[in-house]
Amino acid sequence: MVERANKPSALAATPGLPPQAQVNISDDNSMVTAQLPTGETIEILLHGATILSWKDAAGDEKLWLSENAKLDGSGPARGGIPLVFPVFGTNSGHAVEKLPQHGFARNSRWEFLGKSTSEGATAGVKLDFGLSSQNLDEATRKLWPYAFGLIYSVTLDRESLNTTLVITNDGEVPFEFQTLLHTYFKVNDIESVQVTGLEDSPYVDKLDGLKVKNQSGTVTFTGETDRVYTPAKGPSHPIVISDGGKPRFRIVRDNLDDAVVFNPWVDKANSLADFTPKDGWRKMVCVEPGSVSKWQTLEKGDAFEAAQTIYLE
Numbered sequence: 001m002v003e004r005a006n007k008p009s010a011l012a013a014t015p016g017l018p019p020q021a022q023v024n025i026s027d028d029n030s031m032v033t034a035q036l037p038t039g040e041t042i043e044i045l046l047h048g049a050t051i052l053s054w055k056d057a058a059g060d061e062k063l064w065l066s067e068n069a070k071l072d073g074s075g076p077a078r079g080g081i082p083l084v085f086p087v088f089g090t091n092s093g094h095a096v097e098k099l100p101q102h103g104f105a106r107n108s109r110w111e112f113l114g115k116s117t118s119e120g121a122t123a124g125v126k127l128d129f130g131l132s133s134q135n136l137d138e139a140t141r142k143l144w145p146y147a148f149g150l151i152y153s154v155t156l157d158r159e160s161l162n163t164t165l166v167i168t169n170d171g172e173v174p175f176e177f178q179t180l181l182h183t184y185f186k187v188n189d190i191e192s193v194q195v196t197g198l199e200d201s202p203y204v205d206k207l208d209g210l211k212v213k214n215q216s217g218t219v220t221f222t223g224e225t226d227r228v229y230t231p232a233k234g235p236s237h238p239i240v241i242s243d244g245g246k247p248r249f250r251i252v253r254d255n256l257d258d259a260v261v262f263n264p265w266v267d268k269a270n271s272l273a274d275f276t277p278k279d280g281w282r283k284m285v286c287v288e289p290g291s292v293s294k295w296q297t298l299e300k301g302d303a304f305e306a307a308q309t310i311y312l313e
């Protein structure tokens with residue numbers, strides 16, 4: 001059952017009942033945080049429903065966040081897991097061409113819809129967030145005049161983080177969209193990172209005139225990287241990020257055919273005003289499950305559901 005978290009204080013454990021996750025809304029109403037009884041934590045900024053932090057029970061951060069990421073709603077946050085909808089990048093000649101890069105979802109104020117918890121050894125918490133056409137400002141509604149609903153569910157348990165997006169067409173006409181979960185993983189050293197699960201897969205190289213190439217072997221990093229893979233092994237085959245020879249993250253996609261791999265390296269990081277520290281590119285890699293190489297069409301009354309689950313290795 002979904003219930004609204006108390007505001008602003010935490011839901012304290014009730015004596016005699018099994019411990020459950022504690023959920024807080026910040027005093028300024030900008031952030032939702034949750035902590036499992038076993039210590040894992042998560043922080044979600046309502047601006048963009050952007051997951052800013054995910055820590056394991058030992059307090060180790062799993063996501064990379066820029067030190068000067070915008071957290072005041074003045075723009076999308078650099079780092080964590082921004083949500084891309086309804087366009088990836090920009091797209092000329094399409095109905096979305098006037099929208100900002102990566103669309104409006106990451107730069108809109110979402111509503112916190114509530115939480116549900118599970119108890120016992122696998123105690124977890126699910127937090128639901130919503131955005132609809134009615135939440136958009138008039139200027140954005142004019143640029144993309146469709147009636148839509150987004151429900152974004154973030155589920156944290158001891159071993160994994162799941163982010164599920166349900167998109168509904170609540171209007172009278174079909175619309176086309178792209179979507180992506182722009183996950184910034186925190187790593188120790190990008191030059192020791194290997195991404196497996198993309199072997200023999202075609203990819204579009206955004207840094208080489210959108211040429212279509214083929215991945216041979218694992219993905220390693222020696223310079224700026226910006227590629228849209230359509231993994232050959234299908235959506236349910238995991239993509240694994242290893243760091244220093246050890247597997248760290250296993251990503252399972254559901255209904256997301258593509259995976260973008262991105263690292264800005266020196267020059268691009270320097271060109272991004274909100275990217276700090278400037279050598280932070282050494283400590284991050286983006287592996288971004290999405291549906292971006294083509295357009296999804298959503299007919300009136302239809303829904304599209306997609307997800308990523310990230311397991312800690």
Ligand SMILES: O=P(O)(O)OC[C@H]1O[C@H](O)[C@H](O)[C@@H](O)[C@@H]1O
Nearest residue numbers: 101102206226227260261262286
């Ligand atoms: O700077 P942003 O708009 O957040 O985009 C950051 C990056 O997102 C994706 O990974 C794209 O493939 C890149 O081309 C882009 O540079």
